[in-house]
Structures are given as C-alpha cells and as structure tokens.
Amino acid sequence: MGEQVTGDERRTDEPTVEGRADSPGPAVAVRPRAESADSRSREPVFKLEEVGVKYGGVPAVREISFDIHRGHITALIGPSGCGKSTLIRCLNRMNDLIPGAVIEGSIIYHGEDLYGDRVDPVQVRKLIGMVFQRPNPFPKSVYDNIAFGPRMLGRKADLDETVETALRRAALWDEVKDRLKDNAFGMSGGQQQRLCIARCLAIEPDVILMDEPCSALDPISTGKIEDLMLELKRDYSIVIVTHNMQQAARVSDMTAFFTVELDQGEKHRTGRVVEYDDTEKIFTNPSDPRTEAYVTGKVG
Amino acid sequence: MSTERYRSERTRLAVAGARARTRVALDRQPVGDVRKGGLFKLLLLLAVGIALAMLVALIADAVIDGRERLGFGLLFEKGSGDPEQAGLQQALLGTIYLIGGVMLTVVPLGVGAAIYLEEYADDTKWWNRLIEVNIQNLAAVPSIVYGILGLAFIVRGPLDLGFVVAAGSLTLALLVLPTVILAGREAIRAVPDSIRQGSLALGATRWQTIRHQVLPASIPGIVTGVILAVSRAIGETAPLLLVGAATFVTFKPSFFEGGYTALPVQIFQWVTRPQDEFRVIAAAGIVVLLIVLLAMNSFAIWLRNRYEQQW
Amino acid sequence: MATRDTTASSASALPPGALEAVPRWGEKAIYALLVTCAVVSVATTTAIVISLLSPTISFFGEVPITDFLFGTEWSPQFGEQAQFGVLAIVVGTLNVTLWALLVAVPCGLGAAIYLSEYASRRVRKVLKPTLEVLAGIPTVAFGFFALFFITPLLQDVWPGFLGEEPGIFNAGAAGIAIGVLIIPIIASISEDAMSAVPGGLREGAYALGATRMRVALRVVVPAALSGIVASIVLAVSRAIGETMVVLIAAGSTANLTMSPVESIQAMTAYIGVTATGDIATNTIEYDTIFAVGTLLFVMTLLMNMVSIRLVRRYREVYE
Numbered sequence: 001m002g003e004q005v006t007g008d009e010r011r012t013d014e015p016t017v018e019g020r021a022d023s024p025g026p027a028v029a030v031r032p033r034a035e036s037a038d039s040r041s042r043e044p045v046f047k048l049e050e051v052g053v054k055y056g057g058v059p060a061v062r063e064i065s066f067d068i069h070r071g072h073i074t075a076l077i078g079p080s081g082c083g084k085s086t087l088i089r090c091l092n093r094m095n096d097l098i099p100g101a102v103i104e105g106s107i108i109y110h111g112e113d114l115y116g117d118r119v120d121p122v123q124v125r126k127l128i129g130m131v132f133q134r135p136n137p138f139p140k141s142v143y144d145n146i147a148f149g150p151r152m153l154g155r156k157a158d159l160d161e162t163v164e165t166a167l168r169r170a171a172l173w174d175e176v177k178d179r180l181k182d183n184a185f186g187m188s189g190g191q192q193q194r195l196c197i198a199r200c201l202a203i204e205p206d207v208i209l210m211d212e213p214c215s216a217l218d219p220i221s222t223g224k225i226e227d228l229m230l231e232l233k234r235d236y237s238i239v240i241v242t243h244n245m246q247q248a249a250r251v252s253d254m255t256a257f258f259t260v261e262l263d264q265g266e267k268h269r270t271g272r273v274v275e276y277d278d279t280e281k282i283f284t285n286p287s288d289p290r291t292e293a294y295v296t297g298k299v300g
Numbered sequence: 301m302s303t304e305r306y307r308s309e310r311t312r313l314a315v316a317g318a319r320a321r322t323r324v325a326l327d328r329q330p331v332g333d334v335r336k337g338g339l340f341k342l343l344l345l346l347a348v349g350i351a352l353a354m355l356v357a358l359i360a361d362a363v364i365d366g367r368e369r370l371g372f373g374l375l376f377e378k379g380s381g382d383p384e385q386a387g388l389q390q391a392l393l394g395t396i397y398l399i400g401g402v403m404l405t406v407v408p409l410g411v412g413a414a415i416y417l418e419e420y421a422d423d424t425k426w427w428n429r430l431i432e433v434n435i436q437n438l439a440a441v442p443s444i445v446y447g448i449l450g451l452a453f454i455v456r457g458p459l460d461l462g463f464v465v466a467a468g469s470l471t472l473a474l475l476v477l478p479t480v481i482l483a484g485r486e487a488i489r490a491v492p493d494s495i496r497q498g499s500l501a502l503g504a505t506r507w508q509t510i511r512h513q514v515l516p517a518s519i520p521g522i523v524t525g526v527i528l529a530v531s532r533a534i535g536e537t538a539p540l541l542l543v544g545a546a547t548f549v550t551f552k553p554s555f556f557e558g559g560y561t562a563l564p565v566q567i568f569q570w571v572t573r574p575q576d577e578f579r580v581i582a583a584a585g586i587v588v589l590l591i592v593l594l595a596m597n598s599f600a601i602w603l604r605n606r607y608e609q610q611w
Numbered sequence: 612m613a614t615r616d617t618t619a620s621s622a623s624a625l626p627p628g629a630l631e632a633v634p635r636w637g638e639k640a641i642y643a644l645l646v647t648c649a650v651v652s653v654a655t656t657t658a659i660v661i662s663l664l665s666p667t668i669s670f671f672g673e674v675p676i677t678d679f680l681f682g683t684e685w686s687p688q689f690g691e692q693a694q695f696g697v698l699a700i701v702v703g704t705l706n707v708t709l710w711a712l713l714v715a716v717p718c719g720l721g722a723a724i725y726l727s728e729y730a731s732r733r734v735r736k737v738l739k740p741t742l743e744v745l746a747g748i749p750t751v752a753f754g755f756f757a758l759f760f761i762t763p764l765l766q767d768v769w770p771g772f773l774g775e776e777p778g779i780f781n782a783g784a785a786g787i788a789i790g791v792l793i794i795p796i797i798a799s800i801s802e803d804a805m806s807a808v809p810g811g812l813r814e815g816a817y818a819l820g821a822t823r824m825r826v827a828l829r830v831v832v833p834a835a836l837s838g839i840v841a842s843i844v845l846a847v848s849r850a851i852g853e854t855m856v857v858l859i860a861a862g863s864t865a866n867l868t869m870s871p872v873e874s875i876q877a878m879t880a881y882i883g884v885t886a887t888g889d890i891a892t893n894t895i896e897y898d899t900i901f902a903v904g905t906l907l908f909v910m911t912l913l914m915n916m917v918s919i920r921l922v923r924r925y926r927e928v929y930e
Contacts, residue, residue, distance in 0.1 A: 444882055
C-alpha cells in the first residue's frame with residue numbers, strides 16, 4: 001500500500017526513494033529521517049540476550065539478541081510463523097499465560113531482569129502495555145473500558161479527566177465525547193482499536209506493544225492508527241509486529257527482520273532474527289540477502 | 301440413434317452402454333427399496349409418536365383425575381387426614397423453605413467451584429482431574445444414595461441436624477451441585493479469551509479479571525443454569541423421604557426445628573392412600589407441581605434469551 | 612515508573628522495587644475459598660463412601676458375603692429367621708429395567724434417528740425440546756401414571772393367552788413408566804453422537820446411491836455406535852437407580868421373578884421403605900439399608916464409568 005489515503009496535514013514529509021545503483025531498488029517508500037531518532041540517545045529499554053521460547057519442548061524462536069531503544073518505534077517484520085508474536089509476548093510476560101511455555105535467555109528492562117525471581121508479571125504489565133490484533137473492547141461502555149485500568153490501579157480520583165486525556169491522546173475523543181456511556185461493541189473496528197489504545201494509555205505505561213494492530217482494519221483506520229503511533233512516539237516506546245512492510249517502512253525507526261529456519265538434526269522450524277538495523281537501511285541497503293529478498297518482495 | 305455419427309463400432313457400443321447404465325442409475329428406485337424405506341420411516345415416526353403420546357397421556361391423566369380439586373382451595377388448605385379438606389399449604393411452604401436453603405448453599409459452592417475449575421485449575425495436575433472426574437461421577441449417582449448420605453451424615457452423624465428443613469436443603473444441595481457446577485463452567489467458558497487477555501494486559505490480576513470482566517459477562521448463563529438445576533430439586537422425592545420429610549404435623553416455618561414436608565412428598569403420601577379421594581388430590585397436586593416446574597423453566601429460558609451476551 | 616520526558620540526558624531507571632510483587636492477601640484468600648468449593652465435590656464422594664462403608668462392613672461381619680450375593684430369599688424383617696439373599700431384590704430391579712429398556716431403546720433410538728437423519732429444521736426445533744420436557748417431569752408423577760393409568764390399561768387389554776393379568780402392583784407397569792422416563796437420555800445422547808458423524812460420510816454414501824434408510828442404518832448408526840451404547844448404559848444406570856416409580860407401582864415384597872405381571876420389590880424401593888420405617892439403628896436390619904445402598908452405588912458407578920469412557924471415545928474420533 002504505497003498510497004496515503006488520509007489528507008492529514010501532519011504527514012508533511014514526502015516519501016523519497018533511495019537505492020543502490022546495482023539493485024532493483026526498494027519496493028517500498030522510506031521516510032527520511034528529518035527529525036531522526038539518532039538525535040536522541042539510543043538508550044535501551046529492552047536488552048534481549050539469546051532469548052528463546054519453547055512451547056512444550058518445541059522451540060518457536062531462538063537466539064534473539066538485540067536492543068530496543070527508548071522513544072523509538074521498533075518494527076518486527078518477517079513471514080508468518082517466525083515467532084514475532086511469540087517474542088513480543090515475552091516482553092510483557094503474556095507468554096506466562098500459556099501452559100508449557102518456557103523462556104530462555106535474558107530480557108533486561110531498564111536494567112532489571114524481566115524474568116527475575118521477585119518480578120511480578122502483574123506489575124510488569126502495568127508498565128508495558130499491549131494492543132492486540134483483533135480489537136478486544138470489554139462488553140461495557142466506552143467510559144468503563146477506559147476507566148477499568150485506572151480503577152484497578154486504585155487511581156479513582158479524577159477518573160473523568162483520566163478518561164478524557166486517554167481518549168484525546170488516542171485521537172478518539174471528538175468522536176465519542178457524546179457517547180461515553182454507549183456500549184463499546186457498537187463502535188466500528190477502527191474506533192474499537194483506538195479505544196483499546198486509549199485503554200492502554202490510561203494506565204500511563206512506559207512501553208506499548210502492538211501485535212499486528214491494523215491487520216483487522218480497513219485502510220483508513222490503519223492510516224489513522226499509524227498517525228497515532230507517530231504522535232505517541234514522543235512519550236512512549238513502541239514495539240510493533242507487522243506483516244505489512246510498507247507500514248513498517250512508514251512508521252518505524254528500527255526494524256528487525258525475522259525468518260524461520262529448519263534446525264539441523266531436528267524437525268522443528270524455529271524463528272530467528274536475521275538482521276536488525278535502522279529502518280532506512282533495512283529497506284534500502286540490507287546486509288543480508290534474505291532480508292533483501294523479503295523486502296523487495298522476492299519471497300513472501 | 302444413427303450409427304453414421306460414430307467412427308467405430310466400439311465407440312457406438314460404448315456410448316450405448318453408458319446411456320443405458322445412466323438410465324438405470326438415475327431411474328426410480330426399485331420398488332422394494334421404496335417400500336422398505338417407507339416402512340422404516342413409519343416405524344421411526346411411531347417411535348416418536350409413542351414417546352409423545354405417553355407425555356400427553358401422563359399430563360392429561362393427571363389433569364383429568366384431579367380436575368375436581370384444582371383450584372385455590374387446594375393451595376391454601378392444610379394437609380389433613382380427610383381428603384376432602386386436605387390441601388398443599390404446608391407442602392408448598394416446605395418446598396419454598398427447602399429451595400431457599402438449596403439456593404443459599406449451592407450458588408456460592410457451585411459458582412466457586414466453577415470459577416476455580418475454569419480459571420485457576422491446571423489440567424495437568426492430577427488433583428484437578430480428580431475433582432473433575434468426581435463431579436462427573438456424582439452427577440450419575442442415584443438420588444436415593446444422596447438420601448442415605450443425608451441420613452447418615454447430616455441428619456445423624458457429624459452434623460446431627462435431625463429431621464429438619466436444613467438437613468433436607470443440604471441433601472438436595474449436594475444432589476444438584478454437580479449440575480450447577482457444570483452450568484457455571486459452560487457460562488464462564490463462553491466468555492472469549494480475548495477479554496481475559498485484554499484485562500490481564502492492562503495489569504489486572506487474575507481475580508480482578510474474573511470479578512470485573514468474566515463474572516459479569518457470565519451471570520445470565522449462571523443464573524439460568526442455577527434455576528434449571530434447582531427446578532430439578534423441586535421434583536425430587538426419594539432423598540427427602542430418607543431425611544425425614546414425611547411428617548405433616550403443624551409446620552411452623554423454621555430451618556432448624558420441627559418437622560416439614562414438601563410438594564412431591566405430600567403427593568407421594570396421597571398416592572399411597574387407598575381411598576379414591578386421595579387419588580384425586582394426588583393428581584391435582586401433580587398438576588400444581590408441573591405448573592410450578594413449567595413456570596420456573598420458562599422463566600429461566602426467558603432470562604437467558606433476554607440477557608445472554610452476544611459476542 | 613520510568614520517566615517519560617524525551618531529553619536524551621535523563622536517565623530512565625526504574626524506581627526500586629517497581630517490578631516486585633505487592634502482597635495481595637485478598638487474592639490469596641479468595642483462591643483458597645474457591646479451592647474449598649471445588650474440593651467439596653471430593654468431600655461429598657468421600658462422605659458417600661464413608662456413610663455407606665461403615666454399616667456395610669458391620670453388616671458383612673454378621674452375614675457372609677456369599678449369602679448376600681447369591682442367596683435368593685430376602686426377608687431381613689423376620690428377626691431370627693431373617694434371610695439376606697439380595698438376589699431377590701436385584702432381580703426385581705432387573706425385571707423392571709428389562710421392560711423399561713424394551714420401551715426406551717426402540718423409542719429413544721427411533722427418535723434419535725428420526726431427529727438426526729429425517730427431521731427438517733423446523734420439526735427438530737419443536738421435537739427436541741418436547742422430548743426434553745419428558746426428562747423434566749418429576750418421578751412421583753411417573754409413579755402415579757404407572758399405578759393409575761398404565762396398570763388399569765394393562766389389565767384391560769391383557770390378552771388371555773399370556774396368562775394371568777397384572778395385579779395392582781406389577782413390574783411391567785413400573786417398567787413401562789421408567790422406560791418412558793429414560794427415553795430422553797437415549798434419544799438425546801444418541802442424537803448427539805449421530806450428529807457428530809461427519810456429513811462427508813453420509814454424502815459419500817448418498818453419492819453411491821444408498822437410500823436414506825441404508826445411510827442411517829449402515830453408515831450413521833455404526834459410526835455413532837459407541838455414543839449410542841453409552842446412552843443405553845447411562846439409561847440403564849438411571850433406571851436401576853430410580854426409586855419413586857417402583858416404590859409406588861411395583862410392589863413391596865421381594866420376589867425372585869422376571870415376570871412383568873407379578874409384584875416385586877426393587878433395591879431402591881427396599882431402601883426407601885426400610886429407611887422410613889421404624890427400625891432401630893445399629894441392628895442388622897437397619898444395616899441392610901447400607902449394604903443394599905453400597906451395591907446400588909457400585910453398580911451405577913461402574914456403569915457410569917463405562918459410559919463416560921465410551922462417550923470420550925466417540926468424541927475423540929470426530930473432534
């Protein structure tokens with residue numbers, strides 16, 4: 001999807017196309033880094049070291065080592081089944097909910113081992129929020145959806161204000177301000193997903209994880225959410241899993257390319273990170289031929 | 301058909317053969333088959349018909365036999381040795397008290413067990429599987445064995461409550477508990493996992509998720525299940541006989557003191573009397589019982605249709 | 612919580628203990644409570660077993676188990692001359708169960724096949740709930756039905772060549788009533804099993820030119836057989852455990868016969884009569900309640916386990 005359907009004035013950068021002289025050129029447009037993330041310090045929020053996940057003894061993903069930087073949008077891309085979702089769910093300990101899931105390696109979050117003995121997954125999730133692939137609003141009113149998180153945290157004072165702030169930050173306030181008491185199930189898919197984002201923002205997390213947040217949405221809603229992500233980048237660190245390469249190219253600062261490999265001697269197909277670099281580099285001048293094959297569309 | 305159209309004898313024969321075979325296959329079935337099929341269908345309808353006829357006969361028989369005494373008098377008269385005078389007042393009161401006690405016991409226990417089994421229990425642990433197997437087996441234990449349990453453990457034995465309403469309530473509660481647990485589990489299971497994940501991802505604890513998201517969404521299903529299970533308890537006679545619901549002396553409403561009776565027990569007593577008049581009020585009592593059950597079941601179904609969450 | 616300002620220089624370390632667990636005693640207490648609720652079910656089974664076991668053991672202290680299981684005369688009330696051969700009442704139960712099955716299996720299976728293979732959607736919508744109504748009718752009503760409708764009917768239409776007509780209390784009428792009572796069990800579970808048979812199997816048979824009857828009898832029923840057998844086993848278990856119908860309509864004297872016209876006493880009826888009678892506790896006669904109860908419990912438990920295993924098998928195959 002190379003066309004921008006939104007007439008949003010925030011998107012002032014014109015996409016430019018760069019490429020090596022001897023290559024067919026990238027298939028996607030890449031945003032130039034005018035206000036580059038490089039200018040901020042590449043301070044790691046997450047440090048992943050040889051991270052692997054096994055479900056019931058079968059490895060799903062292996063030897064993942066890279067850093068996720070603060071204030072960046074980091075995209076995890078790659079074909080289906082190579083463990084991107086598995087990995088992102090490790091970052092807020094949602095994999096704990098799957099019986100038989102075993103995490104190897106270490107994930108350091110702001111200097112603390114995320115899987116340390118004394119770490120409580122509940123506390124982790126208050127700092128690291130998640131938006132899911134299919135919007136999952138609660139069967140309650142819009143207001144109660146947003147208020148749920150703060151209420152559970154004990155922040156019952158100024159609830160109205162918290163709700164409004166969250167909805168504004170999610171660019172949803174104007175659309176729902178008169179309908180706060182209506183059931184969330186009555187909203188469109190795109191609105192529901194922004195509601196889920198607002199819900200996440202209401203607890204004021206540090207990091208927002210997004211697992212293919214737009215794959216169930218139409219192009220217009222997708223555009224709105226991508227714009228939202230660029231806004232949110234100012235205050236939150238975002239990690240996004242996406243199948244849509246163009247989306248990764250549009251919004252992310254760093255990109256990790258995953259692939260799936262057949263382990264020698266074993267019958268399993270395990271996911272691995274092939275390359276992790278600035279998005280611009282990944283899409284215009286990738287180091288690994290597998291990355292290049294994927295981003296130029298030679299393989300699916 | 302003209303033979304000139306085909307190049308060779310072989311082709312002509314092949315085409316003729318194919319035509320003939322197709323005609324045989326697509327033509328009507330052999331008569332024998334049709335007759336057998338019709339007879340079979342008739343037998344099936346007969347089977348269904350017998351079942352339905354029995355249902356109708358049972359209800360009609362009760363209505364016809366009891367029609368003289370069907371009226372509000374029946375509901376408000378006290379039990380008595382004289383069939384002309386006898387009524388269901390104490391029996392109805394007794395049933396109301398019994399069922400009240402059953403609900404007070406079975407709702408917390410049953411819903412609690414259902415929540416534990418669906419939300420907390422790890423299937424791989426042997427003790428959780430033991431609990432599940434237990435519940436399945438208990439659901440098939442004859443009701444009179446629950447009566448024996450009540451007699452030995454609740455009326456006498458450790459609890460030693462005596463032949464009182466509370467003993468009857470507890471016995472019946474144990475009887476319907478497996479059904480309530482099953483209904484609760486189904487209602488809880490119907491809540492999609494995405495809701496739980498959404499709640500947990502916001503940093504809510506497991507119990508907060510259950511209390512604020514899962515339970516509210518599953519309450520209509522739970523209530524329906526409880527009402528249906530409890531309505532079965534209303535019709536149970538055998539266990540109550542064993543735990544002492546036979547006396548029908550003056551019944552002062554009380555959970556822990558005094559004798560009591562219940563609707564089906566009263567009907568049973570009337571059925572066992574030789575006089576014709578008792579047969580009449582027994583039949584009338586049955587009609588009352590059926591109406592009560594019909595009302596409760598209809599209410600439960602209406603509740604479910606009205607409040608069920610559509611995901 | 613990490614600070615959120617965007618200047619590069621600010622350190623964003625976590626406040627100490629940010630990720631540590633907050634002690635939540637309320638949650639732990641609730642968890643304990645919920646576990647207790649679930650454990651009640653195990654406690655109930657234990658209680659049933661204990662309440663049955665102790666008097667049963669004391670019973671078998673006095674009466675040899677072989678006399679109990681193989682004796683044919685049951686008269687515990689005769690004091691000195693008491694006989695404890697349980698076969699008399701076991702056969703009474705089996706007698707009634709036989710006639711029940713003769714009614715329930717054809718009607719139940721027939722209804723199941725009809726619902727699964729022949730009935731249109733509209734008919735199913737009405738018929739299925741109606742059969743469920745049958746399951747909801749209290750057993751005391753069935754007892755009344757057996758005594759005051761079925762028995763006189765049988766007496767009226769009893770053909771002479773079958774011998775003597777049924778008495779006021781007879782096994783046949785109780786059997787028929789129980790049969791009707793268990794039709795929904797067979798119909799519902801069998802229909803479930805038949806519906807679980809994949810449509811592809813049926814379509815394959817139809818495509819080969821089979822008639823509806825053939826498909827039903829030769830394809831669907833054999834494929835659903837374990838579920839059908841499970842339903843029958845469950846129905847038998849239910850029939851054996853049924854009390855009120857036999858208490859009201861079958862009679863109260865132990866009688867070792869399989870004849871439908873005679874009055875018999877079933878195990879459940881014996882328990883019912885004896886436990887509500889004036890018998891001193893801690894006598895052998897009182898203990899018979901528990902001995903017979905144990906036998907009943909074991910029989911139904913075994914059948915239930917068999918049925919569950921069969922149901923699991925048919926579910927595994929198709930789901």
